[in-house]
Amino acid sequence: MTQSGILDTEQAPDLERARPADDVTRVAVSTVIFSLRPCADGAAVVLPLVRRTRDPFQGLWALPGGWLDAAEGLDAAASRTLEETTALSPSYLEQLYAFGDVDRSPTRVVSIVYWALLRPDEIADAAERENVEWFDAASLPRLAFDHNDIVDYALWRLRNKVGYSRIAHGLLADEFTLAELREVYESILGRRLDPANFRRQAEHSGTLIPTDRFRTGSHRPARLYRYNQDVELADRGPLTGSSTK
Amino acid sequence: MTQSGILDTEQAPDLERARPADDVTRVAVSTVIFSLRPCADGAAVVLPLVRRTRDPFQGLWALPGGWLDAAEGLDAAASRTLEETTALSPSYLEQLYAFGDVDRSPTRVVSIVYWALLRPDEIADAAERENVEWFDAASLPRLAFDHNDIVDYALWRLRNKVGYSRIAHGLLADEFTLAELREVYESILGRRLDPANFRRQAEHSGTLIPTDRFRTGSHRPARLYRYNQDVELADRGPLTGSSTK
């Protein structure tokens, strides 16, 4: 839970810790945490990065993460590093990919990377930490290790998955208008969607519960909807049960 | 390339090898290798398993795999273990998932699991090795470790992916009839497909090249098709380039 826990990502030489033999591969866990931030035209996909305070790649930004503890499962390690960064539990968390090229780091590190979705209302208090900053996913600086590639892949997965699942709801508060839900899709997919057709699809999907409340303030009030909790955000197949061991 | 390389999967105590400290996590790579075998009604999904010759789980069947070598990438390790089992390179190889529950093995092991597709004509000479046997994916015995769960997940992924990609071609020889291609889909999905509609879809997909040859022998001859190599078997997103490091 210490700040240093966040920053020791990858194989930064940590003298306080027993150093394994040179030929041993170490396992790290990192997480790409997506959220949305209001911007000029709609919303932008943003993610938190951590500035490295030691070599290698000192000074560069990197994904939040840390070493896998011998006594914790992969999912638990991802939750922990995420909690250490944002101090909140995500609305969605899924394993992304294992990266293990030999040359991706000076010493041998296999990174199990997760990706997560965070609701905008959850970010607020969590954002402000030393050496943690939120970046626009569309314009990242050069990151440490192969983390640029990793973010690219996570974005690809996000864009794909938004098309055949309900994960967009993982980026919204409990109650939302259809225009807000549409804006989530638009900022992820990077294109405008027809409001009328979007409404038809959303209503037909069976995942929305209309409330009797309305969002007022701008022109005609829009009905507020809730997400149907009976429906999973995404079908994870046989993995569903044992996931948080 | 030695037989023992295959069998030392997971944390079998191997005295010839330096044993890391007790609190260190070790990384293994395993592969679920799918192929098709002709059977009573069509074809059955089959996969090779290796019998364990030492504790834990001595005598039980397990997925082919081995320890990750410090000098090889994850993809390379998967190719190697696959080569050691089948002596052939697969027509399709993709990372499946990283399994790392604390209690999945007596000592701490994180397994990076891959899945592969093999053409039926490739199996023939490769199959017969001591302690290696092909099993019907639909009726597996109890496997070592969490390998039953892993196979279930791989099957789920296979069934999903066959719906939105062209991986079915990874289970067929160069030239095939539409009935043969349809049989691949039928055995993976577990249901019959309408021949006429299947033909319409297949022809419309743009991935098939008709040849001027025909498969004769049973009733009306069927035209042979080839797969359009310009089209990838599956869209792997930004991962495509650096995959076999």
Add this chain to the structure above:
DNA sequence: TGCACTTCATGTCATGGTGACTATAAGATG
């Protein structure tokens, strides 16, 4: 107050893909 404007919400229409089904072609079998 009245009018213009914006967003919410509903409806229409043409298009294309899909499942169910029918019909014909062509070789195998006895």
Add this chain to the structure above:
DNA sequence: CATCTTATAGTCACCATGACATGAAGTGCA
């Protein structure tokens, strides 16, 4: 040659979708 089986082609109803039109209900300004 008659019949069977499979290959291949075509038809039709249905449904999801994109493009677009229309009305509903607020805000903002003259």
